[in-house]
Amino acid sequence: MSLALPDGSEQLLAIEGRSLWQDAWRRLLRNKAAIVAMILLAIIAAMAVLAPWLSPHPYDEIYWERIQAPPDFANQHWFGTDGNGRDLFVRTLYGARVSLMVGILATGVSLLIGVLYGATAGFLGGRIDSLMMRFVDFMYSMPFMFFVILLMVVFGRNIFLIFVALGAVEWLTMARIVRGQTLSVKRRDFIEAAHAAGVRKRKIITRHIIPNVLGPVIVYMTLTIPQVILTESFLSFLGLGVQEPLTSWGVLIAEGAQQMESAPWMLIFPASFLAVTLFCFNFLGDGLRDALDPKDR
Amino acid sequence: MSEQLLRVEDLSVHFALPTGFLGGHRPLKAVDGVSFTLAAGETLGIVGESGCGKSTLGRAILRLIEPTAGRVVWQGQPLGALAADALRGLRRDLQIVFQDPLAALDPRMTIGEIIAEPLVTHEPALGRAAIRARVEAIMAETGLLPQLINRYPHEFSGGQCQRVGIARAMILQPKLIVCDEPVSALDVSIQAQIVNLLMRLQASHGLAMLFISHDLAVVRHVSHRILVLYLGRLMELAECHDLLAAPRHPYTQALISAVPIPDPARERRKRRIVLTGELPSPLDPPSGCVFRTRCPHARPICAEQIPRIEPVRFGHSIACHRWQELPATPPAALA
Amino acid sequence: MPPLLAVQGLGIRFATPDGEVVAADQVDLTLAAGESLGIVGESGSGKTQLVLAMLGLLAKNGRATGSVRFQGEEILNLPAAALNRVRGVKIAMIFQDPMTSLNPYLKIRRQMTEVLVAHRGLDEPAARARCIALLEQVGIPDAARRIELYPHEFSGGMRQRVMIAIALLCQPDLLIADEPTTALDVTVQAQILDLLARLRAELGMALLLITHDLGVIAGACERVAVMYGGRIVEEAPIDALFAAPAHPYSRGLLGSMPRLDLAQPGELAAIPGQPPNLQALPAGCVYRPRCTFAFERCRSERPDLRAMLPDRRKACHLEHLP
Structure with missing residues (x-):
């Protein structure tokens, strides 16, 4: 449809505009690596969710006759079994459940706290900002491992503690990123325009600041998830992770590493799942960064 | 044009700049002792070079920046005495249009949401349909197709972005709009469209306007009166015609003569008063008259005393020690 | 004797992810030794890309075609080593932001x-x-x-x-100044323009001044070329152009300028519409969508830049402006 504007120009009219988010999405869809990463992640996530239906074996059933057996299609142990004779395929998928859940929940917690905290500090500025950010610095200087071990000792091993511990650490960086972004957004004219229109501070933060800092936040989020998964694996590797018979990739890899020579499948399968997931998140993060901030290309 | 809407009395804005060590501060006098009045339906042009404090002045009047000293009286009511909530309520009458049209619009919001924001803020009871109708009406008035509302x-x-900015400023039918360099970021041909639009809106709504710009030609076209600012101080304030035909301040005279005229014959004929040197740093302004370091007529007294603002005649005031001795030549540019 | 600078059929295209952008098309220009030529245009008119292309300074995704001869020698798309014997030596350039x-x-x-x-x-x-x-x-x-x-x-x-x-x-024969005074205050702009005029008189070098401000051109140049949408639409000695612009765009540009020396009661004669989208230039005349005199032929046929008088050229189907 072509219409004459009141000022005399003509232009094609689409009634719906394309928002920056839609633009970014289109750019992301042009990025092959990011698409492959998204598809793989979707498959892994679906497998994790559907784990009980994908294999005839329960994750905690012990087959005494098949301890540490290699991959075997006759008995439907596609990844073999572990040192206790449990099916490794289904355990890898249950591990994926825990690892992905830890990754997503801890990141979600850090996102919620970090964005609110960072945006508030950055927007209010001045003394409140200094005070809030000094607290972040203080938290940063806490030795993280010590913190986690302390929690474990006091409360015992508990999967929710891991979320809390990881979230409590990850939000610090998120808060810093959001604050930095907020400081730059705050100086832009449209914020002053909102002040001039009489919009309340709280509204300015939620309506203008947060949507405009979300771009880098989403990128950082996709890079935080693998980091959290990795940290959880590390904790599990140290024996501080989830409790038997529940498992995570970190626990499986730790067990596999001990049997690396006699039963390499015990290491290879969970490790490949972990590696592929980490790769995918990183590719997706890269793709998102390019899509959300095309100026950097 | 008689009702006095705005009175600015001796307004100063000083910023404290940290000087490195030990939390020491040094004042930057962005605006220093500026006074003027503005009537309903009137346009006052504020002109000056970069760093003269003209944008700061506009923001201090709207209290987007806290003034250090002086008063801004809006319809008889000193703005400084108002509580935050009362001030927010008053904002519906005081609006602003920015220099960079794109930067002034939230990139994550649609045009409709942007234009509606002041309306939603001040009339929260309004229904969706009513808001949409008001937004579409103001879009049409500012030369935007209402179909573009979701862009x-x-x-x-x-x-077009500047039209959106103007529509947002106009939607509450304000009494005063501060235009901060509204056309300097635009191409010449678009500049003229926006100038025309602002003048049309002003005439039809009886708006008062503070038109801040570095471009004397644009200011002359839109303003009834012109205030010339240099390093945060008022140099001269006069009716537009008087200021151009008979500028009394040496700075105004130089400013007028420096503006290039799109007419080669006149350009060749005119004698430019080329000022020596450049703007001193506002951190370290000259003593006495701030213009004296570049003034061709400076005398020792100019370094010693700050010139008072004196009336040349009714409606024409000047801050210069020597204005009575100096000739009131019409600038060659206009000959 | 060949002119100091002769540009013929210069075209500049950029490959972008969203399609090809035509920054300049079929640009012809000549400049004699010691002469001063102004190029005036709004953003997106291609005036800056034009000189960047001449000096081999286009962005990586840009491609220039046509011919640029300096003192009789082809310099367009020369390798950097050969270009450096001319660039900065015989042709010098100053920019808007010296920093x-x-x-x-x-x-x-x-x-x-x-x-x-x-x-x-x-x-x-x-x-x-x-x-x-x-x-x-x-x-x-x-x-x-x-x-x-x-x-x-x-x-x-x-x-x-x-x-x-x-x-x-290096005592250049040609100085290219791209918006040299745009970032400066008007009183300082006056100083720099005076300086350029004085240096030109003293050193006898040619000046190519690129600006959006017709006022600057009026005081600093002998000839002016008006660009719009990547094309030259009019070229004339300054007195002739300012006295009687022959192209509707030149006339519109002059009418759009608020003037200090004239009272303009009422509205400025603004050019309607928006600047051209270089990714989708209209067929026919690029100025047609904003032109108040456009007729059927402007829609289909692109006007060539042709001579009206020995020293004046314009690209418009209209013989005379009404």
């Missing part, structure tokens, strides 16, 4:  | 003498003396002391003077 700022050209 | 072309970490002396040592084979003391003389010539007081300063220690106007001094180091 985003980045899909628009600079001139 | 981008000065190295902030080097003293002005280093940045200036380097050129003379490399291109002219002077020794350091001789080069230094020559640089100080040049800085004095462009109106920098106390040049012997200031040559030891860093770029950020100069004000905007002084920095532009330093840039001009650097441009003059």
